[in-house]
Amino acid sequence: MKYQVVIGLEVHTQLTTNTKIFCGCSTRFGAEPNSQTCPVCLGFPGALPVLNKQVVENAILAGLATNCSITQRNVFARKNYFYPDLPKGYQISQFDLPICQHGHLDIEVDGETKRIGITRIHMEEDAGKLVHADIPGVDDSCVDLNRACTPLLEIVSEPDMRSPDEAIAYLKKLHQIVMYLGICDGNLEEGSFRCDANVSLMPVGSTVFGTRAELKNINSFKFIKQAIEYEIERQAEILDDGGKVIQETRLFDPNTGTTRSMRGKEEAHDYRYFPDPDLVPVLIPDQWIEDVRATLPELPEAKRARYVAELGLPEYDAEVLVSSRELAAYYEETVALFPQAKTVSNWVMGEVSRALNEDNNRSITDCAVTPALLADLLKLMEKGTISGKIAKTVFDEMYKTGKAPEKIVEEKGLVQVSDTGAIEAMVDEVLKNNPAQVEQYRGGKETVFGFFVGQVMRASKGKANPAVVNELLLKKLNG
Amino acid sequence: MEIFDLTIHELHEKLKAKEVSSVEATRAMLERIEAVDGQVNAYITVTPEQALVEAEAADKRIAAGDIAPLTGIPVGLKDIFITKGIRTTCGSRILENFVPPYDGTAVAKLKEQGAVIVGKLNQDEFAMGSSNESSYFGPVKNPWNLECTPGGSSGGSAAAIAARTATATLGTDTGGSIRQPASHCSCVGLKPTYGRVSRYGVIAYASSLDQVGPLTRDVTDAALLLGAVAGYDPKDSTSVNTPVPDYVAGLATGVKGLKIGLPKQYFIEGLDPDVKRAMDEAIALYKSLGAELREVSLPHTEYAVATYYLIATAEASSNLARYDGVRFGHRAEDVRGLKEMFAKTRAEGFGSEVKRRIMLGTYALSSGYYDAYYVKAQKVRTLIMQDFLNAFNEVDVLLTPIAPTPPFKIGEKLADPLQMYLSDIFTIPVNLAGTCGISIPAGFSAGGLPIGLQLIGKPFGEATVLSTAYAFERETQWHLKKAPL
Numbered sequence: 001m002k003y004q005v006v007i008g009l010e011v012h013t014q015l016t017t018n019t020k021i022f023c024g025c026s027t028r029f030g031a032e033p034n035s036q037t038c039p040v041c042l043g044f045p046g047a048l049p050v051l052n053k054q055v056v057e058n059a060i061l062a063g064l065a066t067n068c069s070i071t072q073r074n075v076f077a078r079k080n081y082f083y084p085d086l087p088k089g090y091q092i093s094q095f096d097l098p099i100c101q102h103g104h105l106d107i108e109v110d111g112e113t114k115r116i117g118i119t120r121i122h123m124e125e126d127a128g129k130l131v132h133a134d135i136p137g138v139d140d141s142c143v144d145l146n147r148a149c150t151p152l153l154e155i156v157s158e159p160d161m162r163s164p165d166e167a168i169a170y171l172k173k174l175h176q177i178v179m180y181l182g183i184c185d186g187n188l189e190e191g192s193f194r195c196d197a198n199v200s201l202m203p204v205g206s207t208v209f210g211t212r213a214e215l216k217n218i219n220s221f222k223f224i225k226q227a228i229e230y231e232i233e234r235q236a237e238i239l240d241d242g243g244k245v246i247q248e249t250r251l252f253d254p255n256t257g258t259t260r261s262m263r264g265k266e267e268a269h270d271y272r273y274f275p276d277p278d279l280v281p282v283l284i285p286d287q288w289i290e291d292v293r294a295t296l297p298e299l300p301e302a303k304r305a306r307y308v309a310e311l312g313l314p315e316y317d318a319e320v321l322v323s324s325r326e327l328a329a330y331y332e333e334t335v336a337l338f339p340q341a342k343t344v345s346n347w348v349m350g351e352v353s354r355a356l357n358e359d360n361n362r363s364i365t366d367c368a369v370t371p372a373l374l375a376d377l378l379k380l381m382e383k384g385t386i387s388g389k390i391a392k393t394v395f396d397e398m399y400k401t402g403k404a405p406e407k408i409v410e411e412k413g414l415v416q417v418s419d420t421g422a423i424e425a426m427v428d429e430v431l432k433n434n435p436a437q438v439e440q441y442r443g444g445k446e447t448v449f450g451f452f453v454g455q456v457m458r459a460s461k462g463k464a465n466p467a468v469v470n471e472l473l474l475k476k477l478n479g
Numbered sequence: 480m481e482i483f484d485l486t487i488h489e490l491h492e493k494l495k496a497k498e499v500s501s502v503e504a505t506r507a508m509l510e511r512i513e514a515v516d517g518q519v520n521a522y523i524t525v526t527p528e529q530a531l532v533e534a535e536a537a538d539k540r541i542a543a544g545d546i547a548p549l550t551g552i553p554v555g556l557k558d559i560f561i562t563k564g565i566r567t568t569c570g571s572r573i574l575e576n577f578v579p580p581y582d583g584t585a586v587a588k589l590k591e592q593g594a595v596i597v598g599k600l601n602q603d604e605f606a607m608g609s610s611n612e613s614s615y616f617g618p619v620k621n622p623w624n625l626e627c628t629p630g631g632s633s634g635g636s637a638a639a640i641a642a643r644t645a646t647a648t649l650g651t652d653t654g655g656s657i658r659q660p661a662s663h664c665s666c667v668g669l670k671p672t673y674g675r676v677s678r679y680g681v682i683a684y685a686s687s688l689d690q691v692g693p694l695t696r697d698v699t700d701a702a703l704l705l706g707a708v709a710g711y712d713p714k715d716s717t718s719v720n721t722p723v724p725d726y727v728a729g730l731a732t733g734v735k736g737l738k739i740g741l742p743k744q745y746f747i748e749g750l751d752p753d754v755k756r757a758m759d760e761a762i763a764l765y766k767s768l769g770a771e772l773r774e775v776s777l778p779h780t781e782y783a784v785a786t787y788y789l790i791a792t793a794e795a796s797s798n799l800a801r802y803d804g805v806r807f808g809h810r811a812e813d814v815r816g817l818k819e820m821f822a823k824t825r826a827e828g829f830g831s832e833v834k835r836r837i838m839l840g841t842y843a844l845s846s847g848y849y850d851a852y853y854v855k856a857q858k859v860r861t862l863i864m865q866d867f868l869n870a871f872n873e874v875d876v877l878l879t880p881i882a883p884t885p886p887f888k889i890g891e892k893l894a895d896p897l898q899m900y901l902s903d904i905f906t907i908p909v910n911l912a913g914t915c916g917i918s919i920p921a922g923f924s925a926g927g928l929p930i931g932l933q934l935i936g937k938p939f940g941e942a943t944v945l946s947t948a949y950a951f952e953r954e955t956q957w958h959l960k961k962a963p964l
Contacts, residue, residue: 039581043801045569046561046583046680050716078797080844082821089800143805272844274853277687277794280716 003201003239005232006209007167008159011174012152013184014126014192015058021125021151022049022092029190033131033144041149043087048278051076055151056099056282058183059123060292062153063100065177065299066118070289074099074282076123080272085128085143093154095273098122099284105177106301107169116170117158126150153183159198159209164228168221171195176300180325188219195224199231201239210235211245215259218252227252230259303328311341320349326364330371337375340382347374351392355399368402369395377405389462390414418465420472423456426464427472430455441477449473482507483643484961487552487700490646494541494551501541501551504646505534505595508553512597512644515964518625521638523558523616524566525598537593548703550593555645557636558599559606560586561680565596569682570604570614570632573802573809573828583680584715585649585691585708592707597645601635604830605799606653606684608632609902610892611660613832618889621663622962623929627886630660636694637664641962647695647704651681653688654787655881655906658918661694662881662931665920665960667701667948668694670906672938673913674719676705677712683798685791686717688910697958698919698949702726705941724942732946735769739947740874744780745905751884753924758880761921761932761951765878768950775873777866782859783908784900789843789856790911795833796840802828835896860911867912867935876947877935879905881918885928905933914938919948920957 020027023040039047056074063070077095103118128145155174161167175193178184185192200212213231218224230252235245250259298306300322307318321331327348334344352369356362369377377398381391386409397408409415417423430452431438441448456469482490482504493499509527516522530553537551558568563582568574582590589596603613611619611634619634621627622641629638633650637660640648650657652670661668669692676691683689693704706727711720741762746755762772804810804824811823829837843852870877882902892899909916914937921932932951936944952958 039579042806044561044579044581044807045567045574045577045682045801046579046678047581048679048715048717050714080797080800082800082803084803084805084817087801087806089803090797270846272797272841272846272849274793274797274844274849277685278683278717 002204003232003236004204004206005162005164005228006159006200006202006212007161007164007228008198009157009161009167009170010196010198011155011157011171012194012196013062013155013178015055015151015153015183016185017052017054017058017151019052020149021052021055021123022149025149027150031146033142034146036146037148041087042145043089043148049092049276051279051282052151055123056284057292058151058181059099059121059153060284060289061181061183061296062121062155062178063103064289064293064296065181066100066103066105066121066155066174068100068103068118068121070284071097071099071101072284073097074284076276076279076282077273078276081269083127084141085130085145085148087128087145087148091125091127092276092279093124094122105170105173107166107173109163109165109169114160114166116160116166119156119158121153121155124152124154126152159200164225164232167197167228168225171221171224176323180297180299182297182325188221191217191219194219197224197228197231199228199235200245201232201235210239211247213245213247213259214249216249216251216262223252223254226254226257227259230257234259297325300328307341311335313341313345317342317345317349321345324364330364330367333371334374337372338378340378343378344374347378351395355396359399368400369398373398373402373404380405380409384416384418384465385409386414386416387462387466390416414463416465417460417463418468420468423460423464423468424472426456426459427452427469427476430459431476438477449477452477481511481643483511483646485646486696487548487647487703490552491546491548491550495546497541501534501537501595502531504551505530505553505597508597508644508646515642516644518620518964519622519638519642519644520617520619521601521635521642521644522555522598523568523570523601523614523635526565526596529565530595530597533590533593533595537595540593547592547707549589549707551595552646553595553597554589555598555600555636555639555648556586556596557602557633557648557650559602559651559682560599560649561682562586562596562599565599567599567682568616569606570602570616571802571828571830571833572615573825574807575615575809577808581680584677584712586680588708589649594707600633600639600645600648602650603632603634603656604833605682605795606632606651606656606689607795607832607836609655609659609899610887610889611635612889612893613830615830620889621886621928622964623665623927624886626888627928628663628889630663630882630886632656632660633668633694634660637661637666637668640664640666640694640696642964643961647693647700649691649704649708650694651684652690652692652906652910653684653791654910655903657692657694658881658906658916658931658933659903661918662933663886663929665923665929665931665957665962666694666696667698667920667958668692668918669701669705669941669944670909670916671705671709671941672719672915673910674717675915675939675941676708677710677715677718679712679714683794685794686798687794688787688791690910698917698945698952699727699730701917701948702730702945705945719939721939726942726945729942730946730949733768734765734947734950737770737876737947738874739765739770739772740775740870740877741772742777742780742870742877742879743774744777745879749883750880751924753885753922754880754883754930757922757930757932758878761878764951764954768954772878773874775870775877777863777870777908779859779862779866780908783863783911784904786856786859786863786911787903787907788839788900789852790860792836792840793843793853793856794840796837796844799829799833799837804828832896863908864912867908867914871937875937875943876940879933879935881905881931881933885924885926885930909935915941915944917944917948919952920960921951921955922957923960
């Protein structure tokens, strides 16, 4: 590799507020076109924007979670350009005074920690969308303005990433954080979390960045990686041939895995930013920041560290459990009721995750086996009422029916047999029916022991307490 | 005296005493419009059917003993006010057939009081102009002399008062657009403090300067109408949340001991002699009433017009971007592709003054010039604001002319836009400072044309401005003179 890639990312996250950023219209996705509009978001003459306070609070949360400083005097600016789905002929955004600045996130790639700078986070409104009519003989386009004026945070990184893997690690981390904060639903396909990547190459060892291309609106982690990888190849070929990379905006085509030019720099806009005179500056006193800080949830990094330090979980378990806020919450609720951290972890990472995966990747919040039910099941196992093996059977039944474990155990007669007399009879029966294996064991082939255990368990239909079985078998065989 | 000659408060008394009904008053007004508006061209749209329905509703309300100051009063609105179900053109071809789906706040407040809207008044296109000659719907004629302009941009609103085709009207004032036509038509025009009246539902020209205000026959009516539309509006974040005083109750305060400032930069050589004489007479009158007059300085006055034309046009270039033919209003036909549709729609829909200002503003905001023009203008604006605050440390009110000359002839200044821009030189600083000012009738020129007097108040000092104006009005008869129509 003769070249070093330099990557900076701009992420647009759509906020999960109930209403739009400058009016009271709903932000629900997928409604009838133009049904969620009013004079304000339609940009009708005379209509004026009024800022949604929750957007400011969400932005402060995002800033605090990414180690930014919060700008206390905020100004909204107009970004002027013509586009048919931009109702006012300008987008209300922030320009020279964004609400959050100078933050960072730490990512881990190949076991190494790296700090990625966050230049700024600003609040802005989204535009509408064009729907190209699928009517024979009609080549018109229709405008749907339901999305116009929905709130976005644009999170801009420093050009600190040096590989596609670092870019993906940063994005996933950011994605995880906004989901944890509950300010974005994180849905990449619906465009709630979308990314533009600025990619350039420079000779290894250089400190001067090359000319960059901007890759627009890519809607999956996989595609972002592909797009950057393709872009590295494309730019390297140009440089190898002695050419110059042109500064331009490029689109990624998921079908071919390649990027193509969308518009060049010569068409770049002069946005004529200026402070929006319809919106007064937003002043954020210290107290407001502190009030928002008080609502900041424990973030994945802190949670993971706590799981390791306080609960004694292995790093791997902690990492998996904190991967989503909901999974971690499920885990913590269960541990609160059944305080054996590692056992719960095994079950959540094992049976629970498996069942959800097999069930069309169902969300943990829709899991029929609630933390309370799971804890009950684990308690039954701990008491010795059922064996671990039976517990898995019971779990599957709980998952299907949502019934309490005690009820399932009772209905199906799955109570573990610990009665020594009953088990002794079964042990005797097994030893009597398998004289050859008894011979082998006593002749020194201890591996046959497992065979006897299996036979006894089978005879008990799995209900025999394995500890008692072991104990009796040892006594009879060795005694 | 005819019903259409009455002020709001006079008609209110008659409605309350059931001497006249709102339907009668409205009919009288509609007939008056029918009779004389052909000469004046103050109305773009007259709404007789709707007005009579509203008048009937007002009469029912009055019969039930529920009467507010504006209940049943026939009013006209500058066509810049968004009116639900009534065509709203802003004087432009691009909105020629635009029927809005909502009412703005000021209009809603008038409707709540039961005012009767008789129609929408002519204006300069998008409120850009000082003579009403830039309207797509033709120039308005000054009722005092049909060869003269009524001033602008609220020319229709002022002319309708002078022609007695509306009891009262609302206008907007961005650089003098209420006060200057009020002066030219001999009526009372008040520009309130920025933030005093909601701008929601007022088509924006320059958002940081625009303000809604009344045009009326006398000062009492101005106080009444301002009281009806003023106040905080959660739909306009630039509206200010301070209580609205009872402006009428404070009118008779008098001017004894009031300190009136005369900004020396406003009384310069070249002021029309008739205007100068009217100012001298006003000053003498206030002195005789016990006011204390002293000279003050507003040192940055000379930069006001240039500053205004940078800020106003910058904001206008952005505010007018939404008229692109996509969603409402005029759309050009026979176009190939989107860019051509945008360009042709705007080329056809806007008149030359609007295009001139959009281009000026686009230039002022463009990269490379932004700091030199827009940012610099904002800095000067701050200095001008400071000038006023300093002056108001010394005096309570400022007294100045409204316009350098009496009304000019239609067409006289069309060829020279810069000359036209200078006609707002005495009103523009008030908008840049965001404070309030009133224009009241103060005499007539030798040629019989109206001359107005401006009183400028502190921010939210409307009550003082009104009582100062009222003291003058009580001692003079200028506001009672009727235009020869």
